Amino acid sequence: MTHITVNVDGTTYEDDVEPRLLLVHYLRDRLGLTGTPIGCDTSNCGACTVDLDGATAKSCSVLAVQADGCAVTTVQGLAKDGEWTPLQRAFHEQHGLQCGYCTPGMIMAARDLLRENPHPTAEEVRGALEGNLCRCTGYQNIVRAVLAAAGGPDGPGSGDHAWDASGAQVTEEVGA
Numbered sequence: 001m002t003h004i005t006v007n008v009d010g011t012t013y014e015d016d017v018e019p020r021l022l023l024v025h026y027l028r029d030r031l032g033l034t035g036t037p038i039g040c041d042t043s044n045c046g047a048c049t050v051d052l053d054g055a056t057a058k059s060c061s062v063l064a065v066q067a068d069g070c071a072v073t074t075v076q077g078l079a080k081d082g083e084w085t086p087l088q089r090a091f092h093e094q095h096g097l098q099c100g101y102c103t104p105g106m107i108m109a110a111r112d113l114l115r116e117n118p119h120p121t122a123e124e125v126r127g128a129l130e131g132n133l134c135r136c137t138g139y140q141n142i143v144r145a146v147l148a149a150a151g152g153p154d155g156p157g158s159g160d161h162a163w164d165a166s167g168a169q170v171t172e173e174v175g176a
Contacts, residue, residue: 004068008033009077017064023057024048026064027074035076035104039133046132049105050074056112058105058131075104078111087111087149096145098136105132110146119150 001016008031015030022041027033027050036059039047043061050059051073059072078085087107090096097103106129113120113128120128125146126139134142 002065002068004065006064006067006069007071009072009074015064019063019065021064022060023050023052023062023064023067023072024059026067027059027072033074033076036074037101037104039101039105044133045102046105046109047102049108049132051108051112056109073108075107078107085111085149087114087146090145090149091142094141094145094148096137096142098134102132102134106134106142110142110149113146114150120146122147 002019003014003016005012005014006026007013008027013031015026017026017030024036024038027036028038036050037047038060039045041060043058046058048059049056051057051071052059052062052067053070078088084092087110091103091107096106109129109132110125113125117124117128122143125143129139129142129146
């Protein structure tokens, strides 16, 4: 057993863990944070994406002992006092989910993108989400949700403009 100290969603935990325990299993099985799903266990799908010391990480490819001394933020740690972040609201309002299995990883990857690039294009959103797989939505509403959170389609400051499925602004105003 190896002793670790990790801050998860603002709470510090000290535990003895098997050196081979994956971070995703630590989060789910030890801490009960089941909002981080186990998708593929091979780092291909991105469903288990978390923030690890300020950068996204697929928690199925990180050992819990590697997170020793780190700060981990899960999708469950984003909302404050029961209030969703603009990104979480945008996923809901733009129907950026279908079955919802990939949603936590998509939100965490999009959050990382928006930290680095607060006003991405639709193409930049697609590029940032390449490591996250969705089997049911076709990605259009996911891209729209990220753009909305950034102030694009239907997001804060979007005005009364129409947006097409790719996230491009249509020249005429809605209702004109």
